[in-house]
Amino acid sequence: MFTDRSALAREAMAALRELPQAEEEDYKIIVQVLASRLLSAIKNEVDNLPDDAQPNTTEPSRLSRDAAHWVIREV
Numbered sequence: 001m002f003t004d005r006s007a008l009a010r011e012a013m014a015a016l017r018e019l020p021q022a023e024e025e026d027y028k029i030i031v032q033v034l035a036s037r038l039l040s041a042i043k044n045e046v047d048n049l050p051d052d053a054q055p056n057t058t059e060p061s062r063l064s065r066d067a068a069h070w071v072i073r074e075v
Contacts, residue, residue, distance in 0.1 A: 003066060005066055005069075008066060008069045008070060008073065009069050011069070011073045012031070012068075012069035012070075012072040012073045013027060015072050015073055015075075016030060016072060030072070031065065031068050031069065031072070032068075034067075034068035034071055034072065035061070035064040035065045035067070035068040036064070038064045038067045038068060038071070039061065039064040042060050042063050042064050042067065043060050046059070046060050046063075
């Protein structure tokens, strides 16, 4: 699956801007908290991949941010 990460982040930020009384710093915190909560599930899935398909060490963090943006956009 291919994702336009920039568009996904923009759409998530647009959704967050609709929250009452939330500011830019709040948006960052919300994304960070969601990403940290999703990271363990993503790491579990990555651990189940074959050795030749294992991503580099920074990939799970990036994927968790993308997942957080997706959750925000969908909710």
